[in-house]
Amino acid sequence: MDLNELRSSTxxxxxxxxxxxxxxxxxxxxxxxxxxxxxxxxxxxRRFLLPRLPLLARLGVEAADTASGAPAADPR
Structure with a gap:
């Protein structure tokens, strides 16, 4: 897995x-x-997992909108 796959993952x-x-x-x-x-x-x-969106936020990266590949819209 690379950063682009992490961003576009569902x-x-x-x-x-x-x-x-x-x-x-x-x-x-x-x-x-x-x-x-x-x-x-x-x-x-017994498993430890990392929540994807908080991990991306910690890296300073926005999740991609999986439909268009663009960054997801700000929900505010």
Whole structure:
């Protein structure tokens, strides 16, 4: 997964491995950042996932409108 795929994804969450690929770091680095509160985390059973939209916001990137590929409209 790369940043463009993350932006255009319709999934609500991404795995630690996917986030590590997008960030270009090791999965242990992402796990530590989640434990430290530096990255948003969601625990589902025994799995830890990252909410996609808060992750994009943390990166300073807007999600793409999946229909047109353009940035999503501001809901304000």
């Amino acid at each position: 999934s609500a969450v991404v795995t630690i491995a996917d986030a590590a690929r997008v960030l270009g770091v090791d999965v242990r680095t992402v796990s530590r950042a989640m434990q430290n509160g530096d990255l948003p985390a969601l625990r589902v059973g």
